Amino acid sequence: MRNLITDVPGIHVGNAHDPAAASGVTVALFEEPAVASVAVLGGAPGVRDTAALEPEMTVGAVDAIVFSGGSAFGLDAAGGVMSVLSMRGRGFAIGAARVPIVPQAILFDLNNGGLKPWAHGGGGEPPHRRLAAEAVAAAAPDFALGTAGAGYGATTANLKGGLGTASAVTRKGHLVGALVAVNAVGCTTVGDGPHFWAAPYERDGEFGGLGAPRHVPASALVPRFKGGPGANTTIALVATDAILDKRQAKRLALSAHDGLARALRPAHAPLDGDIVFAAATGRRPISDPIYDLAELCLLAADVLARACARGVYEATALPFPGALPAWKDRFGHRGG
Amino acid sequence: MRNLITDVPGIHVGNAHDPAAASGVTVALFEEPAVASVAVLGGAPGVRDTAALEPEMTVGAVDAIVFSGGSAFGLDAAGGVMSVLSMRGRGFAIGAARVPIVPQAILFDLNNGGLKPWAHGGGGEPPHRRLAAEAVAAAAPDFALGTAGAGYGATTANLKGGLGTASAVTRKGHLVGALVAVNAVGCTTVGDGPHFWAAPYERDGEFGGLGAPRHVPASALVPRFKGGPGANTTIALVATDAILDKRQAKRLALSAHDGLARALRPAHAPLDGDIVFAAATGRRPISDPIYDLAELCLLAADVLARACARGVYEATALPFPGALPAWKDRFGHRGG
Numbered sequence: 001m002r003n004l005i006t007d008v009p010g011i012h013v014g015n016a017h018d019p020a021a022a023s024g025v026t027v028a029l030f031e032e033p034a035v036a037s038v039a040v041l042g043g044a045p046g047v048r049d050t051a052a053l054e055p056e057m058t059v060g061a062v063d064a065i066v067f068s069g070g071s072a073f074g075l076d077a078a079g080g081v082m083s084v085l086s087m088r089g090r091g092f093a094i095g096a097a098r099v100p101i102v103p104q105a106i107l108f109d110l111n112n113g114g115l116k117p118w119a120h121g122g123g124g125e126p127p128h129r130r131l132a133a134e135a136v137a138a139a140a141p142d143f144a145l146g147t148a149g150a151g152y153g154a155t156t157a158n159l160k161g162g163l164g165t166a167s168a169v170t171r172k173g174h175l176v177g178a179l180v181a182v183n184a185v186g187c188t189t190v191g192d193g194p195h196f197w198a199a200p201y202e203r204d205g206e207f208g209g210l211g212a213p214r215h216v217p218a219s220a221l222v223p224r225f226k227g228g229p230g231a232n233t234t235i236a237l238v239a240t241d242a243i244l245d246k247r248q249a250k251r252l253a254l255s256a257h258d259g260l261a262r263a264l265r266p267a268h269a270p271l272d273g274d275i276v277f278a279a280a281t282g283r284r285p286i287s288d289p290i291y292d293l294a295e296l297c298l299l300a301a302d303v304l305a306r307a308c309a310r311g312v313y314e315a316t317a318l319p320f321p322g323a324l325p326a327w328k329d330r331f332g333h334r335g336g
Numbered sequence: 337m338r339n340l341i342t343d344v345p346g347i348h349v350g351n352a353h354d355p356a357a358a359s360g361v362t363v364a365l366f367e368e369p370a371v372a373s374v375a376v377l378g379g380a381p382g383v384r385d386t387a388a389l390e391p392e393m394t395v396g397a398v399d400a401i402v403f404s405g406g407s408a409f410g411l412d413a414a415g416g417v418m419s420v421l422s423m424r425g426r427g428f429a430i431g432a433a434r435v436p437i438v439p440q441a442i443l444f445d446l447n448n449g450g451l452k453p454w455a456h457g458g459g460g461e462p463p464h465r466r467l468a469a470e471a472v473a474a475a476a477p478d479f480a481l482g483t484a485g486a487g488y489g490a491t492t493a494n495l496k497g498g499l500g501t502a503s504a505v506t507r508k509g510h511l512v513g514a515l516v517a518v519n520a521v522g523c524t525t526v527g528d529g530p531h532f533w534a535a536p537y538e539r540d541g542e543f544g545g546l547g548a549p550r551h552v553p554a555s556a557l558v559p560r561f562k563g564g565p566g567a568n569t570t571i572a573l574v575a576t577d578a579i580l581d582k583r584q585a586k587r588l589a590l591s592a593h594d595g596l597a598r599a600l601r602p603a604h605a606p607l608d609g610d611i612v613f614a615a616a617t618g619r620r621p622i623s624d625p626i627y628d629l630a631e632l633c634l635l636a637a638d639v640l641a642r643a644c645a646r647g648v649y650e651a652t653a654l655p656f657p658g659a660l661p662a663w664k665d666r667f668g669h670r671g672g
Contacts (some may be wrong), residue, residue, distance in 0.1 A: 043587050150666045171559070185630070192535070197536070200526070201554040209553040210531075216536040221638065223507070251379050255604045261597035266634040268591045270584075270626055290606055294521070295559045299601040302557065 004204060005177030005307075006141040007167040008239045010034065012282035013179060014139030015163070016131040017148030022114025022318055023069035024162060025077050025131040026149030028179055028237050029139040031091075033061030036051040037249035038103065041110040041257050042233060045273030053277075055247040059101055065088050065277050066104035067150035067181045067235045073119055078104040085183060089154040093276040105275045107183040109153030113320030135238045146314030147326075150235065154183035154266075156312060157226040158192075164311025168204065170295045172285055174242045178256070178303040184199045184238045184312040185232035185271040189312070191220025194331035196309040198263040201302050207313035208331070225271065234260055234275035234308065238300040244280035244305040248293055251306030253278035255297030259304025276304070337644040339542060341513030341643075342477040345505040346617035347603045349473030349515060350487030351499070358450025358654055359405035361413050361467040362485030362499060364515055364573050365437040365475040369397030369428075373585035374439065377593050379611030380571060384440040389613075391583045395437055398595060399426050401613050402573045403486035403517045409462040410456055416468030416603040439596035440618065441611045442533045443569040447487030449656030453666045482503040482650030483662075486571065486628040489517035490672040492600075492648060494528075500574040502542065502639040510578045510620055514592070514639040518647040521568035522601045522608040525648070527556025530667035534599040537638050543649035544667070552669045561607060569609035570596055570644065580616035584629055586672025589614035591633030595640025614638070 001007050011030045016031045017024025050067075052059040064081050065172060068074035083098045091098030110119045127213045135149065140166045143149070144163070151163030161184065167177040182188065188196055190213055196202070199212040227233055238256040260267040261272055268274050278300070286292035317326045337343050349571045353360025374389040384402075388395040398511070404410035418436045421427060427434030445642055446455045471485065479485070487499030497520065503513040508661050518524065525530055528551055532538070535548035546610045567618055574592040589612045595602040604610050614636070622628035653662045 041590055041593075043590075101464055121581035136598065186634075200533070200548070201557065203554070212536070212548045214550055215547040218539070221537065225627060225630060225632050251606050254377055254379075255602065255606075257377075258594075258603055260639070261594035266591065266630065266637065267594055269630045269633055270587050270591075271630050293603065294605045294607050295562060297463060298522075299599070300558050 003167050003169060005165045005167060005179040008175045008177045008241050008281060011145040011239055012139035012141060014135040015143055016134035017149060017152035018127045018131060020115050021127055022112050022153040023109050024149045024152035025128055025135045026067040027081055027132060027139055028065045028066055029136055030063060034280040035060060035222040035244055036062040036251050036277060037246050037253050039253035039257060040276045041268045042225060042272040042274030043270035045275055046072045048068045048078050048104040050103045053103055055250050059092060060246060062103055063100045064102045065237050066102055067152055068106045068128045069153045070108040070126050070128045071106055071110050074106040074128040075104060076126060077128040077132035078102040080129040081136045084133050084136045105235040107154060107215055107235055108231045109180055112153045112322055113318055114153060125177060147316045151311055154181055154272050156184045157187050157310045158222045159312055160315040160317050160324045162311040162315030163261050164307035166310060167307035168247055168299045168303050170299060170307050174240055174296060176240045176299040176303055178236060178238045178297055178307040180234060180236040180304060180307045180311055181232050182308050183232055184234050185226050185269050186264055186266045187224055188309055190216055197265055198305040198309040201305045205308060207309040213215045223264035232271050235275055236304055237277045238304055239279045240296055241283040243285045249278045249280055252297055252300050256300035256304045258301035263270055263305040263308035272296050337503060339503050341515040341575055344511045344513045344577050345619050347575055348475035348477060350471040351479055352470035353485060353488035354463045355469060356451050357463055358448050358489040359445050359595055360472060360485045360488035361471045362403040363417055363468060363471040364401045365472055366399060369399055369581055371396060371580055371582055371585050372398040372613060372615040373582050373589050374613045375589035375593060377604045378608040378610030379606035381611055382408050384414050389439055391586050395428060395531055396582060398439055399436045400438045401573050402438055404464045404481045405445040405486055405489045406444045406462050406464045406604035407442055407446050410442040410464040412462060413442060413464040413468035414438040416465040417472045419470045420469050429600040441571040443490060443517055443571055444567045448489045448491060449654055450489060451501045466672060473657040481650045488516040488645055490517055491660050492520045492521050493560045495648055496651040496653050496660045498647040498651030502642035504635045504639050504644060506635060508566045508625055510576055512576045512632055512635040512639055514572060514574045514643040516572040516640060516643045516647055518570050518644050520570050521562050521569055521602055521605050522602045523560055524599055524645055526552055532603055534645040536640040537641045542642060543645040568607055570645050571611055572640055573613045575615045575639055577617050577619040577630045577633055579618045579621045579631060585614045585616055592636035592640050594637035599641040599644035670672050
């Protein structure tokens with residue numbers, strides 16, 4: 001166990017980013033098509049090929065899940081992944097054709113200091129399709145956290161956002177992992193202090209080991225929002241090696257949103273497109289379809305909360321004037 | 337401000353219960369029809385007349401919202417409220433008829449020690465329709481908490497559940513309140529200790545003022561579920577005096593679920609029917625449809641988290657052998 005979503009057998013993750021644009025892409029690649037679903041609970045989502053993931057829809061499994069910066073411009077990214085996977089012979093067979101199933105969600109990182117003429121009337125092609133092809137080529141068991149991939153340009157209301165991950169194992173031995181690009185409308189930390197909202201769920205000092213404040217002052221509960229409606233979205237994937245059907249994957253995605261609720265304040269606002277994909281690589285059956293699933297759901301929320309804090313904890317600041325500080329810049333002397 | 341949902345102008349709340357059956361009903365009654373919506377995020381819900389609350393449906397406002405025990409048997413309760421309201425001339429006019437709009441959700445309290453022959457093959461009429469008529473007649477600005485109304489028979493995995501409420505005000509002066517019957521599949525408290533998961537959100541010692549544990553031991557994170565699939569559900573209403581449309585009310589309901597996520601572990605499981613209604617009594621306009629709504633959403637999650645803890649904090653144990661202890665029985669010497 002390396003506390004990565006890739007502890008779940010059958011998943012590799014790859015990142016790519018464009019430093020000048022300050023945007024990037026993360027791809028979760030499944031060795032075999034994985035049963036998947038999705039739950040969109042934020043008010044301003046940006047997605048591609050997610051309708052097929054509803055339980056009543058026909059397509060049952062996905063080849064990859066893509067997270068991208070670039071707001072809706074970034075929705076080209078999945079095409080880059082499809083190109084690579086098509087050449088590898090992957091995809092849903094329809095006659096002689098094969099269509100790789102690559103659902104995607106985006107986050108807004110257009111105003112973070114990077115050069116993005118394609119989003120400011122200057123034309124040119126956004127980099128995300130190219131970055132996505134690079135990311136899928138780089139997919140491996142190990143991958144960078146923090147200011148990396150889709151988290152490269154991500155921010156929160158008070159600190160640099162980033163890419164996070166975590167994993168856990170159920171009492172019956174099923175693996176559960178989370179991958180998240182944290183670009184929240186609010187904060188992962190309590191007030192102006194170093195503590196993470198997700199502190200109760202932390203394991204082994206994975207995001208500094210500071211614990212929780214014993215009492216939260218009222219001042220720390222005053223609403224704080226990042227400027228600009230639509231300038232936010234936290235995108236997540238939870239995955240397990242359990243054998244689940246789409247209906248169960250949908251439940252896993254819905255329950256895992258509680259991890260966003262516990263790690264971010266606020267989450268699920270009119271101002272964000274908070275979304276969770278859930279995927280099952282199907283290596284180990286569950287023996288109790290209710291209680292085993294309930295435990296997977298509980299752990300999915302836990303690992304997602306931890307992954308959110310870790311994404312911010314591991315981030316480094318962008319090298320632009322006025323860029324938000326990273327957690328370690330502000331508080332690093334107090335944590336790991 | 338009395339820290340009740342009835343701090344929101346235009347709402348009264350009434351309770352009624354049957355001690356022998358150990359079940360009850362809570363009614364939130366709106367002085368004028370309130371714009372309302374609902375979000376069902378649990379996996380095992382029991383509802384009545386909720387489809388009409390989706391934003392694309394025609395009926396725009398509700399006369400009352402009902403919470404009831406009795407599992408699906410309790411879905412008769414709304415009929416009792418409709419009878420009373422019909423005699424008061426309330427309801428959606430269709431020709432000469434008036435149909436009071438009274439959506440409802442139930443919770444499971446059938447195995448809590450009370451006598452419920454109607455749920456065990458013994459026949460007879462469940463008490464909820466009658467209790468609901470009593471509850472709407474009793475509706476007032478003040479109402480009992482804890483073991484009262486729909487919370488009368490409610491439980492959690494380790495402690496007696498109950499009816500909770502809380503309120504708050506936005507920076508622009510809009511009121512936000514929550515009402516909840518806590519019957520969670522999991523716990524509102526951390527491990528075997530007295531601390532509530534909702535502690536970071538507590539105001540003025542409303543549920544004992546103990547704060548949060550600085551570090552949560554791994555043992556406190558081991559999954560704990562109440563026995564019996566379907567034996568759970570936490571039902572909530574969040575309300576505001578803001579003028580909202582149904583679409584905004586839906587967003588408020590969705591966002592408020594984060595309060596359940598923060599106060600309960602787990603929430604939104606395959607084993608519960610966790611549901612949040614949202615209602616707007618429409619006394620004060622919002623000036624910014626994005627940020628004002630975002631603040632209402634944030635506070636709705638806060639007040640709901642607080643209301644959940646308070647419902648358990650205020651509960652008293654049922655007088656049956658083997659009944660779950662109340663929080664104050666176990667920890668009362670440490671809190672309020």
